[in-house]
Amino acid sequence: MDWALPPNYSTFGVVIDQLFWIILVITGIAFLLVEGGILWFCIKYRGREGARAHYTHGSNKVEIIWTVIPAIIIAILGVYSAAVWQDIKGASNRPADALEFLVVGKQFEWNITYPGMDRTLGTGDDFTVLNQFHFPVNEDITILLESEDVIHSFFIPELRVKQDAVPGMTIPVWFDATQTGNFEIACAELCGLGHYYMMASVTVHSAADFDAWQASRATATAQ
């Protein structure tokens, strides 16, 4: 049993994981206070013959205290979350010169269109590969995510990336992998009978390897 986040290999993943642990500590403390308090009260104030409870309707002072303290913690968390979210997802933070790929989900496969050697989508040297996503490390990657039929969700756990693919929409998603390696795209949104096997392999190459791989694919496709 290994209950942990998988190792992170993306630039955004660092802050996401950090925020996860911050929240875990805050909620962990609240958890201990509440559950400990309940347990302690159950033992300390358990009913005794002839005992009489303390008569009170409450206290405005403590109401204010336990309203204001959570509100402050929540406000800080909210502002910080919003800032991180804006950094990751904000349209203004979309990398300008990212390498672009087109990813189209359909029952039950991922079609990945590569920009080819000219590094531009929509030109003659583009090629499409089924269920294999290769891209270079340490480079801004943007995928244009589409779906042909139903809603799918593009999920690469190790890169902390997840985005629904919605038919009729083209949704840009960007990320930057920090290490080479082999991962998987999983579909995270119920999409029909084959939802559970809608996966694709992900290979993060060094820049040189990626160019070599693309060149070999391009020739293979051209023949």
Next chain:
Amino acid sequence: MATIVAEATGQAILHEEHEQSFLRKYIFSTDHKVIAIQFLIYTLFFLMIGGLLAMLMRYQIAWPARGELPLGGIFPETMVASGYILPEFYNALVTMHGSVMVFLAIMPMLVGVWANYLIPLQLGTHDMAFPRLNMLSFWAMVPAGILTLASFFVLGGAAGAGWTLYAPLSARPDLTGVGLGQVLWLVALVFIGLSSILGSVNYITTTINMRAPGMTWMRMPLTIWSLFITAILALLAMPVLSAAGIMLIFDQTIGTSFFLPEGGGQPLLWQHLFWFFGHPEVYILILPAMGFTSEILSVGSRKPVFGYTAMVLALVSIAFLGFIVWGHHMFQSGMNPTLGLAFTVSTLFIAVPSAIKTFNWMGTMWRGNLQLHSAMLFAIGFVAMFAIGGLSGVFMASTPVDIYIHDTYFIVAHIHYVLFGGSLFALFGAIYFWYPKMFGRLMNETMGKIHFWLTFILFNVVFFPMHGVGMVGMMRRIYDSTGYAHLQGIEDTNALITWAAFGLFASGFLFAFNFFWSLKKGKKAGANPWNATTLEWQTPSPPKHGNWEEIPVVYHGPHEYSHPDVEDKDWLAQNERPDVVSPAAGSH
């Protein structure tokens, strides 16, 4: 004016009493208490069905390649083939477990049972404002239940697009393989909407107009407050779901394209409509549970509810905020990320009233004289489990973290801590607590305590590890997780969860046995077995048709326990005058 209406209705009902046939008295009854019991039997049955669907699902998750399921002949070969659950059946299980539990078990058990039973009794009136509408609200649930069960046996099986019914999957039979089953479920949903709307009109009208003399707003028990606010939520949210459901039926059957992009529709429109209903629905499913818990904790601690006014204000603000947080289900949906910012803030702020309620429940227990009977144990269990569900909600409210945990088992863990650890724990508590009023006998305490401890322990063994499985990254609604590299190593946890789930399901039968056994063999309850103050306990158990010989008069708030000036006993009923019981108390 309220009094006049109440008396007029009361006389009419008392007058009818002699002429009732068996059919009018027990089947097509307009008596709110009989309707509540009808709802109770109905919802307990569907609770069992929903549980059964979950067991089949858990079997598949733990042992995806095993087969050997002895379901010979119950389901068609296209669903279960030679002992193997097929993916189409698994999707139906996922969908219908959620749908049945939310719409046919928990929601009508919270509202249909207890709003019906408690509103007239705790407010001190003879019946609901519209008894016939009330009867209709139960009978609208009957076709819903029949259609739901039938849908498992039609060609293509039951609905399989998830309980959230995301279009286009739910709208295109060619993409799911499910045709009629999906339509049947949507028709059932329209009936459920009708039932809920009719019920809500009744609960709201009764609460506003038919309170006993002296029952001012701020003297109402918190149960009534929570059920009243819930009825308002249901009245505003259910029509949205019904309308959206009818639009979806049209997309499926007559070729419209509300949610289909190829005809100019928009899949995200479905999600906005569904969650505009769906998030208030989440609070419909928890507010009544909060009400029961407040009530039972106060009685069981022999103390007034700590911070009654704060509790009412927290309920109202949860209800209000509940309408402006729906987008938090859609952070990764393709909705404009800037909208996500607004929904993060509103969502996190709903944590504040939830925290206020939790602290006030603890305040109620503080320096109490705790009577740890089954009902009280479940109420305390509610606070303990709801706290976990609330805290795990902070993770997904924080949008960046949600990117990772969205659509994983972390979410499954969260929803079950709120819906099972929350709503269902409170419902078990409510049944143990008000059963003696309903049937005149107490449920067996020993069985009740065993039931509590089994439920409490096994519930946590089932659902706590799901947080871990979700952290690993296991996606929801996955028929077989073993093919994924990142999901290697969670098989043992999944098997453990499944074994515990079987135990949890089995413990439900102990409860069912206790329920039926106690009808005949339970200890006689008397009018007020818990020494409680609210009005329902000041009339015989079970109350007669019409509830009261004479409408009670209310002199003070609902939770006067351990008042220092009242001697000989530690409670003062709402219709007892303090200066009569104890002259010294008159000065308050």
